[in-house]
Amino acid sequence: MVLNRLILGNFKNYTEADIELCGNVNCFVGNNGAGKTNLLDAVYYLSFCKSYFNPVDSQNIRQGADFFAVHGHYGDVVVSCIVRQGQGKQMKWNKKQYKTLSEHIGRIPLVMVSPQDQMLITGGSDIRRKFVDGVISQTDRAYLDHLLQYTKALEQRNRLLKQMWEDRLWDESIIAVWDEQLCRHGEPIYECRRRFLEDFQPLFDEYYHYIAGADEPGSIVYSHVESPLDLQLIDCRQNDRYSQFTNAGPHKDDFLFMLDGAMSVKKYGSQGQQKSFALALKLAQFQYILNHCGQKPILLLDDIFDKLDMLRVKHLIALVAGDRFGQVLLTDTQPGRVQAIFDEMPQLEHRIFKVEKGGVYAGR
Numbered sequence: 001m002v003l004n005r006l007i008l009g010n011f012k013n014y015t016e017a018d019i020e021l022c023g024n025v026n027c028f029v030g031n032n033g034a035g036k037t038n039l040l041d042a043v044y045y046l047s048f049c050k051s052y053f054n055p056v057d058s059q060n061i062r063q064g065a066d067f068f069a070v071h072g073h074y075g076d077v078v079v080s081c082i083v084r085q086g087q088g089k090q091m092k093w094n095k096k097q098y099k100t101l102s103e104h105i106g107r108i109p110l111v112m113v114s115p116q117d118q119m120l121i122t123g124g125s126d127i128r129r130k131f132v133d134g135v136i137s138q139t140d141r142a143y144l145d146h147l148l149q150y151t152k153a154l155e156q157r158n159r160l161l162k163q164m165w166e167d168r169l170w171d172e173s174i175i176a177v178w179d180e181q182l183c184r185h186g187e188p189i190y191e192c193r194r195r196f197l198e199d200f201q202p203l204f205d206e207y208y209h210y211i212a213g214a215d216e217p218g219s220i221v222y223s224h225v226e227s228p229l230d231l232q233l234i235d236c237r238q239n240d241r242y243s244q245f246t247n248a249g250p251h252k253d254d255f256l257f258m259l260d261g262a263m264s265v266k267k268y269g270s271q272g273q274q275k276s277f278a279l280a281l282k283l284a285q286f287q288y289i290l291n292h293c294g295q296k297p298i299l300l301l302d303d304i305f306d307k308l309d310m311l312r313v314k315h316l317i318a319l320v321a322g323d324r325f326g327q328v329l330l331t332d333t334q335p336g337r338v339q340a341i342f343d344e345m346p347q348l349e350h351r352i353f354k355v356e357k358g359g360v361y362a363g364r
Contacts, residue, residue: 001108002327003043003298005073010065012038017360022351025321025328025342029335030355036331039360040112040300043329045081046072047110047298049091049101057083072108079108102148106138109297111286113304117278121266125254132255135285136196139292143192146185153181154246162244170241179233182249186229189250196288197222197255203287208280210319218265218277221256279304286325296326303331310337317341321348 008017013035028036037053041060044052051060060083061068067084080092091098098104119127137144157178164170201220208218225232225248232248239247257265257277265277289297299320305313317338320328332338335352342350354361 001074001077001295001298003046003072003074003329005071006039006042007069007071007073008039008042009067009069010062011042011068011070012060012062013358014038015062015358019353019360020362021327021329022349023327024349025317025330025351027338027350027352028329028331028355028360029333029338029352032333034355034357035360036355037114037302039355040114040302040329040331042070043072043298043300044110044112045070046079047108049081049089049104052112052114053116057089058085061085074108079104102144105144106141106293109138109289109293109295110300111282111289111297112300112302113279113282114300114302115304117282118274120278120281121257121269121274125252128255129251129253131281131285132193132196135200135288136192138289138297140192143189146188146192150182150185150189150250153178153185154249154251157182157246158244161240161246165241165244172237175237175240179230182233182246183229186250190224190229193222193224193250193253199291200284200288203284203291204280207283207287208276211280211283211316212273212276216260218280219258219261221258223254223256224250224252283319299325299328301328301330303333305332305334305337313337314341314344318345321345321350 002023003021004023006017006019006021008014010016017039019039028039030036041051041053044050051057054060067082069083070081072079078092078094080090080095082090082092089101091101091104093104093107120131133143133147137147157175160174160178197220204220205217212218229249233246236246236248259265259269259273263269265274269277286297286299301320304316319325330338335354338352342348342352351362
């Protein structure tokens with residue numbers, strides 16, 4: 001799907017904005033703090049019903065307003081996200097409101113690449129799990145359902161553990177009821193993650209080699225306990241009792257990023273290797289979604305050029321503007337840099353927008 005028009009009302013630093021986009025490369029240029037990233041985040045909302053950067057919806061309402069609205073025109077389809085102070089969030093597809101937000105996930109595939117992606121390498125296991133879960137959820141509705149149900153059961157079990165500790169009452173029969181729910185949804189999660197990695201690794205290899213140009217191969221290792229989940233939960237019950245937290249299950253998994261199969265990218269990778277690894281992960285995410293959904297995701301590139309040399313910037317633009325990719329929205333602080341690249345590629349359909357605080361203006 002191609003986003004032809006983006007309309008904002010009271011979103012972050014925008015009172016209003018109405019932007020006509022082209023189907024290939026759209027570049028938003030302006031100073032830091034002007035609101036370039038906010039435009040990409042608005043597009044992200046239309047795919048995932050949430051912000052990429054701030055999980056608190058009310059904090060994305062412009063100061064002094066009591067709501068925000070984001071509307072996207074994708075051909076004949078209009079997608080809307082409306083958040084009102086104290087009234088929650090509405091997502092609509094052609095004016096028809098969804099009963100649950102999860103119904104919308106996967107309908108408009110999208111991949112965001114931003115400086116925050118470095119946290120995939122340097123951050124905790126929860127960030128890597130969230131990345132993998134997000135990729136699979138865009139392509140597998142059953143996986144998303146299992147993930148949501150598992151999370152609900154986990155929250156209930158942890159709440160029960162805490163209550164039992166406070167009441168000084170331990171009842172394994174009640175715990176076993178929630179163990180059954182965790183197993184029902186946790187085992188399929190394990191299996192889907194295994195299959196995902198088998199398909200994802202070759203895609204990652206291709207992009208990592210292209211970006212890094214390095215001889216050492218990069219690899220992704222799924223770190224989890226191999227024994228059946230029901231046995232894990234039984235083995236951990238006493239630990240759970242005293243920690244008041246569930247210590248076994250797919251919510252404890254990690255994905256280890258390695259160089260040469262033995263060296264941790266997090267511990268031993270250079271800054272350049274870490275950056276190349278993170279970018280390759282995101283481009284492989286794009287390819288994985290395309291392979292499994294049959295449509296090209298919208299690609300958002302937020303401020304990724306600042307620490308790349310001009311040659312690598314040109315290679316990246318040439319790559320994402322090619323036939324393999326679809327619509328691209330990117331931000332940059334240097335108008336001359338992107339214009340020079342586009343001047344070298346006159347055949348490339350593109351639009352450049354100048355972003356100033358509170359306004360977006362179309363260039364040539």
